[in-house]
Amino acid sequence: MDTSQKNWPLIAFFCGFLAIILILFLCLPPKSVSSVEKRTLEPFPPVSLSAIANGNFEAGMDRYLSDHIPGRTWWVGAYSYFCLATGRNGWNGIYAGKDxxxxxxxxxxxxxxxxxxxxxxxxxxxxxxxxxxxxxxxxxxxxxxxxxxxxxxxxxxxxxxxxxxxxxxxxxxxxxxxxxxxxxxxxxxxxxxxxxxxxxxxxxxxxxxxxxxxxxxxxxxxxxxxxxxxxxxxxxxxxxxxxxxxxxxxxxxxxxxxxxxxxxxxxxxxxxxxxxxxxxxxxxxxxxxxxxxxxxxxxxxxxxxxxxxxxxxxxxxxxxxxxxxxxxxxxxxxxxxxxxxxxxxxxxxxxxxxxxxxxxxxxxxxxxxxxxxxxxxxx
Known part of the structure; x- marks a missing residue:
């Protein structure tokens, strides 16, 4: 079988996953506060020619997408436990201590x-x-x-x-x-x-x-x-x-x-x-x-x-x-x-x-x- 044909299921799964994330991102109402993380989430950055030219819009958009990705709480939690599993003591300035x-x-x-x-x-x-x-x-x-x-x-x-x-x-x-x-x-x-x-x-x-x-x-x-x-x-x-x-x-x-x-x-x-x-x-x-x-x-x-x-x-x-x-x-x-x-x-x-x-x-x-x-x- 052609190698490219073997990769089609993986490619289809990956594209379908991205499509689902995109649909959820567009359909779910944005939140202003994360009650679990106890912090204000990044608002949508203001759009202007100067903000695009100096890179402020791109940087703000990157923070906005990071804060509003569907299932963010799960992703953040998964990463923190990944840090523990790979030998680190915790994440984000917090040690996972005893008891x-x-x-x-x-x-x-x-x-x-x-x-x-x-x-x-x-x-x-x-x-x-x-x-x-x-x-x-x-x-x-x-x-x-x-x-x-x-x-x-x-x-x-x-x-x-x-x-x-x-x-x-x-x-x-x-x-x-x-x-x-x-x-x-x-x-x-x-x-x-x-x-x-x-x-x-x-x-x-x-x-x-x-x-x-x-x-x-x-x-x-x-x-x-x-x-x-x-x-x-x-x-x-x-x-x-x-x-x-x-x-x-x-x-x-x-x-x-x-x-x-x-x-x-x-x-x-x-x-x-x-x-x-x-x-x-x-x-x-x-x-x-x-x-x-x-x-x-x-x-x-x-x-x-x-x-x-x-x-x-x-x-x-x-x-x-x-x-x-x-x-x-x-x-x-x-x-x-x-x-x-x-x-x-x-x-x-x-x-x-x-x-x-x-x-x-x-x-x-x-x-x-x-x-x-x-x-x-x-x-």
Whole structure:
């Protein structure tokens, strides 16, 4: 038989497969968001002669086709498992660890960026003259090294945190979470398996460590009403595309405090109000972690008239969203400012939106090193 005739079935199958993909691509409605990957998909690129000439249209079209290929979730998952099968530890910056843990790869030791961000924090605190504390959350892989795959990059948490403590010790109280979490790491689930955040229990242990430094008695854990919400998949799961990993259980620790939560997208604008710090409807959405304070916003204000303390200003990333409800029992007002969305005219100008008696920085080590928005703290 002619060799070309032997190849016809394979050629017909390949052409039929491409035809089916093309038909599905043309017929299926495009999506704007991937709920599994928790990200916005590439929109159709604008068409213009200049965009075609400079290559922007072609590059945008390539990203659009990649994001909207039919069965994308399956293809991405298949590739991530192919990476595992071929000896790699994971995909897209996530390690496939032991016991179902999906761990972020270590933060590169960018000493220049870290020193620059620390200098902004130090200058802001020195100029504000308000008592302050700094709480930097170590990486999951550094706290739980036994969950890492056999081959992995080095975690520089100890070195980077030591540098931060040394540079800030004259301006703020340093909350050493590595020392607090270390003895508990094997005994309690301080971090989610499928998400980079700490669990509610992890946030409670951080709350205990913080109040110990402030000489305040924490609320005993037995006084909280704890509700468990299963089937939680976090950001590490979404990035890894390891769709076979078992979900986490998210816990909400509630004291039923008489609070009012005010959320400002613009500190000078109108606020949306709530009588709860837990937005339970978000548990069924694309970002269940936003159940805590409805996620990240420019300014979130928690008012508790029954508390005995004054006003606490928290400069933060998303780790503080789970921590703040614990602190709400002790402060009449907590103002959470996220510099990714808040734009002060200068470092001290953000104090005009709050009458802070104390300042607390709550950041993951990754964001302390990589976040470029600390420049807004410069006086």
């Amino acid at each position: 179902g843990y999906l761990l972020r790869e270590p933060t590169p030791p960018d000493y220049e960026a870290l020193t620059r961000n620390l200098s902004y924090i130090q200058r802001f605190l020195s100029a504000s003259e308000i008592p302050a504390a700094v709480m930097i959350v170590p990486s999951t892989g550094a706290v739980l090294p036994d969950k890492l795959p056999q081959n992995h990059d080095v975690y520089y948490d100890a070195e980077l945190l030591s540098l931060a403590e040394t540079q800030l010790e004259s301006s703020a109280t340093w909350i050493d979470l590595s020392a607090s979490f270390g003895p508990l790491a094997e005994l309690e689930p301080l971090y989610y398996r499928t998400d980079h955040h700490w669990t509610s229990l992890g946030a409670y242990r951080a709350y205990e460590a913080l109040l110990s430094q402030w000489s305040i008695s924490p609320t005993p854990s037995r006084q909280f009403q704890v509700t468990a919400h299963p089937d939680f998949y976090g950001t590490s799961y979404s990035k890894s595309a390891l769709w076979g990993v078992k979900p986490d259980t998210m816990e909400i620790w509630d004291l039923s405090l008489p609070v009012q939560v005010l959320i400002y997208e613009d500190p000078a604008g109108e606020a949306s109000a709530s009588s709860s710090m837990f937005y339970l409807d978000n548990l069924d959405g694309d970002d269940p972690y936003s159940v805590f304070l409805n996620g990240n916003h420019a300014l979130t204000r928690i008012v508790n008239p029954s508390a005995s303390g004054g006003t606490l200003l928290i400069l933060k990333d998303s780790f503080a969203n789970c921590l703040a409800p614990f602190l709400a029992a002790h402060f009449r007002e907590i103002d959470l400012i996220d510099l990714r969305y808040y734009r002060p005219s200068g470092g001290l100008s953000l104090l005009e939106d709050t009458s802070a008696d104390q300042i607390l920085f709550v950041y993951s080590l990754d964001d302390l090193v990589e976040d470029p928005n600390f420049i807004w703290l410069a006086p």
